[in-house]
Amino acid sequence: MYHYNDFDAAFLAERNRQFRAQVERRVSGALTEDEFKPLRLMNGLYLQLHAYMLRVAIPYGTLSSAQMDKLALLADKWDKGYGHFTTRQNIQYNWPKLTDVPDMLDALGEVNLHAIQTSGNTIRNVTADHFAGAAADEIEDPRPVAELIRQWSTDHPEFQFMGRKFKIAVSGAAADRAVLKAHDLAVRIVKNDAGETGYQILVGGGLGRTPMIGKVINDFLPKADVLPYIEAVVSVWNQIGRRDNKYKARIKITVHEHGLDDIRARVEERFQQVRKTFGGHDQRLLAKIEAHFAAPTFRDAPTAAYDLAYDANPMFRSWADTNLTAHRAQGYSIVTVSLKKHGETPGDATSEQMRVLADLARKYGHDELRISHEQNVILPHVHKSDLPAIYDALRDADLHTANIGLVSDIIACPGMDYCALATARSIPVAQQIATRFDELKLEHDIGHLQIKISGCINACGHHHVGHIGILGLDRAGVENYQITLGGDATWDAAIGQRAGPGFAYDEIVPAIERLVQGYLELRDGPEETFLAAYRRLGLAPFKAYLYPEVQANAA
Amino acid sequence: MARAFTPKVITANALIEGDVIYLTADDSWSRNLAEAELLTDEAHAQLRLLEAEQQAGEIVGAYLADATSGDTGPEPTHFREEFRRTGPSNYFHGKQADTARDSKAL
Numbered sequence: 016m017y018h019y020n021d022f023d024a025a026f027l028a029e030r031n032r033q034f035r036a037q038v039e040r041r042v043s044g045a046l047t048e049d050e051f052k053p054l055r056l057m058n059g060l061y062l063q064l065h066a067y068m069l070r071v072a073i074p075y076g077t078l079s080s081a082q083m084d085k086l087a088l089l090a091d092k093w094d095k096g097y098g099h100f101t102t103r104q105n106i107q108y109n110w111p112k113l114t115d116v117p118d119m120l121d122a123l124g125e126v127n128l129h130a131i132q133t134s135g136n137t138i139r140n141v142t143a144d145h146f147a148g149a150a151a152d153e154i155e156d157p158r159p160v161a162e163l164i165r166q167w168s169t170d171h172p173e174f175q176f177m178g179r180k181f182k183i184a185v186s187g188a189a190a191d192r193a194v195l196k197a198h199d200l201a202v203r204i205v206k207n208d209a210g211e212t213g214y215q216i217l218v219g220g221g222l223g224r225t226p227m228i229g230k231v232i233n234d235f236l237p238k239a240d241v242l243p244y245i246e247a248v249v250s251v252w253n254q255i256g257r258r259d260n261k262y263k264a265r266i267k268i269t270v271h272e273h274g275l276d277d278i279r280a281r282v283e284e285r286f287q288q289v290r291k292t293f294g295g296h297d298q299r300l301l302a303k304i305e306a307h308f309a310a311p312t313f314r315d316a317p318t319a320a321y322d323l324a325y326d327a328n329p330m331f332r333s334w335a336d337t338n339l340t341a342h343r344a345q346g347y348s349i350v351t352v353s354l355k356k357h358g359e360t361p362g363d364a365t366s367e368q369m370r371v372l373a374d375l376a377r378k379y380g381h382d383e384l385r386i387s388h389e390q391n392v393i394l395p396h397v398h399k400s401d402l403p404a405i406y407d408a409l410r411d412a413d414l415h416t417a418n419i420g421l422v423s424d425i426i427a428c429p430g431m432d433y434c435a436l437a438t439a440r441s442i443p444v445a446q447q448i449a450t451r452f453d454e455l456k457l458e459h460d461i462g463h464l465q466i467k468i469s470g471c472i473n474a475c476g477h478h479h480v481g482h483i484g485i486l487g488l489d490r491a492g493v494e495n496y497q498i499t500l501g502g503d504a505t506w507d508a509a510i511g512q513r514a515g516p517g518f519a520y521d522e523i524v525p526a527i528e529r530l531v532q533g534y535l536e537l538r539d540g541p542e543e544t545f546l547a548a549y550r551r552l553g554l555a556p557f558k559a560y561l562y563p564e565v566q567a568n569a570a
Numbered sequence: 571m572a573r574a575f576t577p578k579v580i581t582a583n584a585l586i587e588g589d590v591i592y593l594t595a596d597d598s599w600s601r602n603l604a605e606a607e608l609l610t611d612e613a614h615a616q617l618r619l620l621e622a623e624q625q626a627g628e629i630v631g632a633y634l635a636d637a638t639s640g641d642t643g644p645e646p647t648h649f650r651e652e653f654r655r656t657g658p659s660n661y662f663h664g665k666q667a668d669t670a671r672d673s674k675a676l
Contacts, residue, residue: 042586044627062630064654065664067588095663110664113586360660431650432658440653442660492648 016079016383017162017307019127026170027124030131034058035117042114057137057175059130060116063435069108069116070133071123075143075161075185076104078384080373085126087369093119098369100354100362102426102475103182104142104386105133109433131169136177138168138249144186144193145387148310149349149395151341155204155212157187159305160241163297164202166304167242174249178256179264181249182221194388196220196229196508197480199266200248207235214241218248218278219270222474226510227267230275232282240290242297247286251278311381311396313344324403331406333459334417339402342395348402350380350394351387352409353416353424357453360442361427362390371412375405388477389426391419421458422466422531423449426477430470430487431494439487439494440520441470447524452531461531464545465504480504482546483527484511496523498530500557501549512554514561526561533560575612579603579644580622581654582632590654590665591629592644593622599629601665603655604643609634 019027034054041051055061059070071086078086086106090098093115094108101107111119123129133140141161148156164183168174174181186193187204195201201217214236220229236244252266255273270278324331340349352372355361364372372392376384379401385393397405409415418424425448428434430441445468452458467481471488478484484499496518499511518526531545537556538548549557580593581603591599592606600606609615615634622632635651637644646652657664 042627047626048630062583062588064650065589065657066583111588113588431653432660440659442658446660489650494649 016077017074017127017158017304023127023166024124027127027129027131030058030129030170031117031120031124034120038113038117053135056134057131058116058120059133060111060113061134061435063109063429063433064431064437065433066110067113067116068433069111069119069130070101071106071108071128071130072133072140073104073106073128073386074165075141075147075158076145076386076388077143077147077158078386079126080377080382080384082126082128083369083373083376083384085122085128087366087373089119089122090366090369092122097363097365099360099429100364100386100390100392102388102390102428102477103140104145104388105140106386107429109429135175136179138164138171138174138181138183141165141168142182142184142193142198142388144188144191145385145389145393146192146340146349146395147187147385148308149342149347150188150190150192151343152189153187153343154189154206155187156308156310157185157202157204159301159308160202160204160214161185162304162307163242163301164245166300167246167297173246174253177249177253178258179261181252181266183245191506191508192387194477194480194504194508195506197222197226197477197504198229200245201229202241202245205235211237213237216244216248219267219275220508221265221267222477222479223265224262224472225268226474226479227271228508228510230270232275232279239295239298240286243290243293244282244286247282247289250289251281251285255281311383313347313396314398316346316398316400318346318399321399321402324406328403330410330415330417331403334406334415335402337417337421337459338419342397344396346399348397348399350397350402350405351419352392352394352414353418354391354414355418355424355449356413356416357418357423357449358446361425361445364392368412368414371408371414375408379405389424391424418449418458420463420465422452422461422464423458424465425449426465426467426481428469428471428476430468430476434470436473437470437487438472438489439470439496441468441476441485441487444468444485444487444496444520444523448527451524451528455528457531457535460541461535462541462544464531464534466527467502467504477504478502479510480508481511482544482549483530485523485527488517490517494520496520498523498526498561500530500554501546503546514554514558516562529560529563530557533557575610575615576647577637577639577644578609578615578634579606579637580609580615580618580632581606581635581651582622582629585626585628585630588630593618593632597621599625602643602669603637603646603651604640606637606644608637608639608644 431437469476502511
């Protein structure tokens with residue numbers, strides 16, 4: 016875990032003091048809303064449908080127990096007793112009062128958290144593989160370089176008023192769990208043929224109105240060059256990216272219009288200028304940061320307690336089969352705690368649940384928690400012998416849902432239940448799909464299937480890369496839902512294909528049920544996932560299940 | 571030909587609380603849509619919007635929202651305004667819960 020030094024603490028305190036004065040000036044009338052709005056957005060404060068919303072960054076998705084406890088305190092003291100974890104590893108509070116926000120930010124500062132650059136046309140919160148430091152397939156922990164990027168990008172004078180926002184993701188593993196190819200820029204830790212560790216850099220990915228898959232701009236960047244190279248990329252885009260049309264302002268459009276080779280040449284030229292200005296300070300800083308992320312001391316202990324519970328308790332066994340992932344240390348597991356109980360709001364956690372998770376991390380998990388872009392919470396380092404006790408505590412807190420990677424583990428943006436930009440609801444569709452498949456008792460039979468739902472074209476719910484994507488729109492004053500199929504959020508990233516005409520609010524859940532039942536009939540066997548079946552068969556047979564009337568009419 | 575004017579209410583968010591409010595005929599702000607002034611004349615509506623925008627110390631983002639005349643007062647015509655009037659639909663909280671609590675207290 017990174018701990019703030021005196022410079023970080025002083026910077027944040029000063030920034031919070033400034034914002035407190037800005038709020039006071041807005042309330043006194045010294046600032047108009049037009050003047051105040053960019054200031055509050057820089058500090059993560061939005062005005063949504065029903066209230067203000069404070070978006071707090073969880074850098075690269077990592078939290079300590081003390082930080083999670085503080086998030087719970089904010090929920091209780093200044094909000095409605097819960098928080099919402101997002102697809103960008105942030106937490107959102109949906110109900111703060113404007114005049115309470117400075118106190119909330121000061122409280123966050125006490126545990127090295129902030130809301131800076133969680134909005135606005137800046138470099139946003141850096142996201143990472145949620146299994147960082149724990150995954151068995153990892154080359155190197157991506158969080159030190161993510162923290163380096165966070166420090167470099169925070170209040171970077173050149174990048175505070177760009178044409179649009181800029182999102183960076185980092186991963187150090189063979190499998191991509193961070194949706195690298197859907198980011199403006201991604202850093203992937205790789206090894207070259209000589210066995211040296213370096214970075215592969217991708218640019219130009221993004222979802223939203225014009226979804227694009229990220230492309231490799233540099234196949235192997237020496238580690239020491241990472242910051243100057245990223246600075247060169249952002250700088251080139253900041254200069255030539257379009258400012259005439261906000262829908263064409265992201266780097267994905269710049270790369271598309273200029274071509275990757277042209278952008279690469281411009282970046283290379285800029286990089287040669289920028290590199291000289293760094294002078295090695297960044298590498299000395301990185302060395303210090305790396306010390307903060309030293310791996311915990313893993314213990315060598317018997318796992319008999321786990322085996323016993325696994326054999327004796329079918330509920331525990333089901334949970335263990337679904338929610339555990341292989342850890343790099345012998346005898347350890349990565350635990351994914353589902354925030355997707357059937358019928359509940361995806362990504363919501365009550366303050367009490369946050370405290371339970373903090374306690375579990377303190378007691379059994381080396382004080383570490385992670386938030387995934389899939390809106391779940393992770394205990395990254397757990398010895399297997401502690402799993403039965405953890406399961407019992409999770410069950411008491413209603414956090415024991417065994418559905419990771421299954422049809423009810425749905426990503427859903429806040430949609431029109433909260434968001435001012437939404438064109439339709441997202442959460443209730445997720446709630447109803449999860450409830451329906453729970454009633455059918457089919458989800459373990461269906462196997463790995465990712466449904467991702469967005470309530471507008473901006474695609475916060477990642478619908479383009481869902482195996483089944485659902486996009487909610489406003490069609491002539493009523494909610495209408497478009498389905499895309501075959502999207503993929505992994506290293507084999509793909510944008511889903513639109514299936515056909517949209518469905519009304521009361522038709523979308525039955526349509527998904529027909530589609531999934533259709534998959535069960537079409538698949539080769541239980542081993543063939545929905546995505547694999549789709550890739551083998553294409554859109555047509557699935558369409559027949561989605562639009563049976565059309566088929567009947569044509570016959 | 572310009573589209574015929576449809577009835578409107580003026581709505582905004584409160585500056586401090588951020589919650590949904592409506593302009594009433596007596597120039598105050600109500601949290602209850604049924605108490606809003608229903609504006610049926612376009613020129614009058616534009617004038618009232620200007621007057622609402624003058625109250626920048628109390629409100630944020632005033633705009634004209636489509637509404638229709640109902641039994642107890644103005645009602646929304648679009649689902650977005652229905653959610654703003656009621657609160658989130660994923661479970662019972664927000665404005666609907668606050669209103670229920672307030673009426674219980676009376």
